[in-house]
Amino acid sequence: xxxxxxxxxxxxxxxxxxxxxxxxxxxxxxxxxxxxxxxxxxxxxxxxxxxxxxxxxxxxxxxxxxxxxxxxxxxxxxxxxxxxxxxxxxxxxxxxxxxxxxxxxxxxxxxxxxxxxxxxxxxxxxxxxxxxxxxxxxxxxxxxxxxxxxxxxxxxxxxxxxxxxxxxxxxxxxxxxxxxxxxxxxxxxxxxxxxxxxxxxxxxxxxxxxxxxxxxxxxxxxxxxxxxxxxxxxxxxxxxxxxxxxxxxxxxxxxxxxxxxxxxxxxxxxxxxxxxxxxxxxxxxxxxxxxxxxxxxxxxxxxxxxxxxxxxxxx
Amino acid sequence: xxxxxxxxxxxxxxxxxxxxxxxxxxxxxxxxxxxxxxxxxxxxxxxxxxxxxxxxxxxxxxxxxxxxxxxxxxxxxxxxxxxxxxxxxxxxxxxxxxxxxxxxxxxxxxxxxxxxxxxxxxxxxxxxxxxxxxxxxxxxxxxxxxxxxxxxxxxxxxxxxxxxxxxxxxxxxxxxxxxxxxxxxxxxxxxxxxxxxxxxxxxxxxxxxxxxxxxxxxxxxxxxxxxxxxxxxxxxxxxxxxxxxxxxxxxxxx
Numbered sequence: 001x002x003x004x005x006x007x008x009x010x011x012x013x014x015x016x017x018x019x020x021x022x023x024x025x026x027x028x029x030x031x032x033x034x035x036x037x038x039x040x041x042x043x044x045x046x047x048x049x050x051x052x053x054x055x056x057x058x059x060x061x062x063x064x065x066x067x068x069x070x071x072x073x074x075x076x077x078x079x080x081x082x083x084x085x086x087x088x089x090x091x092x093x094x095x096x097x098x099x100x101x102x103x104x105x106x107x108x109x110x111x112x113x114x115x116x117x118x119x120x121x122x123x124x125x126x127x128x129x130x131x132x133x134x135x136x137x138x139x140x141x142x143x144x145x146x147x148x149x150x151x152x153x154x155x156x157x158x159x160x161x162x163x164x165x166x167x168x169x170x171x172x173x174x175x176x177x178x179x180x181x182x183x184x185x186x187x188x189x190x191x192x193x194x195x196x197x198x199x200x201x202x203x204x205x206x207x208x209x210x211x212x213x214x215x216x217x218x219x220x221x222x223x224x225x226x227x228x229x230x231x232x233x234x235x236x237x238x239x240x241x242x243x244x245x246x247x248x249x250x251x252x253x254x255x256x257x258x259x260x261x262x263x264x265x266x267x268x269x270x271x272x273x274x275x276x277x278x279x280x281x282x283x284x285x286x287x288x289x290x291x292x293x294x295x296x297x298x299x300x301x302x303x304x305x306x307x308x309x310x311x312x313x314x315x
Numbered sequence: 316x317x318x319x320x321x322x323x324x325x326x327x328x329x330x331x332x333x334x335x336x337x338x339x340x341x342x343x344x345x346x347x348x349x350x351x352x353x354x355x356x357x358x359x360x361x362x363x364x365x366x367x368x369x370x371x372x373x374x375x376x377x378x379x380x381x382x383x384x385x386x387x388x389x390x391x392x393x394x395x396x397x398x399x400x401x402x403x404x405x406x407x408x409x410x411x412x413x414x415x416x417x418x419x420x421x422x423x424x425x426x427x428x429x430x431x432x433x434x435x436x437x438x439x440x441x442x443x444x445x446x447x448x449x450x451x452x453x454x455x456x457x458x459x460x461x462x463x464x465x466x467x468x469x470x471x472x473x474x475x476x477x478x479x480x481x482x483x484x485x486x487x488x489x490x491x492x493x494x495x496x497x498x499x500x501x502x503x504x505x506x507x508x509x510x511x512x513x514x515x516x517x518x519x520x521x522x523x524x525x526x527x528x529x530x531x532x533x534x535x536x537x538x539x540x541x542x543x544x545x546x547x548x549x550x551x552x553x554x555x556x557x558x559x560x561x562x563x564x565x566x567x568x569x
Contacts, residue, residue, distance in 0.1 A: 178432075183434060186418075193407035197415075197418070199389070200369055200389055200399075201405065260407065
């Protein structure tokens with residue numbers, strides 16, 4: 001058997017945890033939990049967060065962080081809603097959301113890579129700016145999505161599965177391949193592992209960082225549009241903990257906060273564990289607040305496992 | 316001395332208030348091993364970084380085959396056939412040996428997949444294994460990250476990488492500092508092999524025994540300037556140490 005890399009081994013473990021949760025809830029609530037209706041609910045809840053977490057995976061593998069994703073999501077949704085209101089075109093709205101997200105992401109990337117400001121501070125700043133900007137644009141009153149979007153893309157299904165889920169799954173699959181098999185992914189790992197070595201190896205480190213933060217912003221913009229379609233409202237105040245949820249999912253999925261290690265597959269599992277816990281607790285009548293407690297504990301355990309493996313490895 | 320392959324003159328480099336190089340000269344001829352020696356802080360590593368494109372000089376000229384060049388980046392130095400084994404090895408510990416070997420010049424799959432940036436990992440693994448075997452570096456697994464290798468193996472990967480890509484000049488910054496006796500001898504043998512293949516080697520070292528054993532010439536830096544150059548065959552250990560510490564002064568008396 002070929003030696004598994006650190007990140008891959010954690011994916012196996014955390015995958016087993018997810019399977020154990022699914023089995024446990026299925027046994028405890030056999031008539032309500034493992035139904036197609038409930039499982040579709042699960043993936044619908046997870047889909048949009050999955051986009052944010054996938055972008056976050058790339059950022060964290062470069063040893064960075066992006067706290068701004070929730071704010072960028074909301075700002076992009078507001079811009080999309082206003083563009084659709086003004087032009088009546090749903091396509092222009094989608095484009096506006098994606099471009100707006102990309103612009104925030106590139107701003108993050110430029111400040112981190114060229115301005116040499118710590119990513120934590122840059123993205124904390126742009127989180128405040130984008131959330132505040134969204135409130136300025138809306139005057140603090142949530143905008144509604146056009147009915148054609150909310151009843152169209154928001155409800156559309158293909159093979160019984162919501163179109164939004166298909167979109168998020170397809171984007172995630174493409175990015176999983178990009179990270180694992182392409183030069184773009186290889187350079188992402190190299191920068192997180194040893195940025196100076198990557199630079200001396202001829203990797204355009206700054207340009208690559210701008211692209212990675214740009215990608216995370218673009219995905220947040222897309223998530224903003226999909227969220228607008230799904231919920232029919234910009235939800236300015238509903239996304240203040242998106243960044244922490246995304247970071248938790250990425251870290252639970254075996255991506256190292258120190259960079260250089262991680263997979264999108266792990267992140268997918270890391271997104272589902274909190275969602276499955278919440279759903280299962282609800283069905284079992286456990287107070288839903290327990291979900292936060294348990295996810296917090298899983299998060300700490302995941303980081304502890306990563307630290308411990310690194311210590312044993314770096315003799 | 317033949318016409319120099321690489322000729323640097325009057326190189327100046329300051330980091331803030333610190334003058335690392337104050338008009339240093341340095342030359343390498345085709346097919347020779349030059350030792351670049353000097354005390355701590357003499358500017359050896361800075362000079363190597365400038366000549367391999369990692370840092371830009373504040374002043375001075377660099378010529379290759381008599382043509383002036385200005386390396387704005389590592390790629391430009393590489394394109395001129397210059398490679399470096401850094402003192403810290405410059406390896407990405409989380410990546411495999413093959414990924415490190417091809418870092419910044421990854422092999423892509425042929426056809427449309429390659430245009431999308433898809434890596435040809437099988438080819439990179441094969442070429443890495445071949446290169447390492449040629450140099451006697453044994454790797455148990457091509458899939459384990461570099462962090463799982465021993466210090467000697469890591470050094471082997473870094474040296475094999477530079478040797479494979481170097482076409483004109485190979486800089487080696489303290490290549491034996493982390494090595495035991497046997498591994499050191501292997502690196503010194505390797506330096507001769509590289510020279511015999513037509514690539515000039517610049518050996519930066521503190522170890523006078525290594526310098527005496529393998530180099531054809533010695534250039535001495537002190538306080539950011541070249542203070543002496545010798546033919547290794549005609550110099551004593553005392554003279555080398557004297558030049559390094561400033562006990563004697565020579566005026567480019569090579």
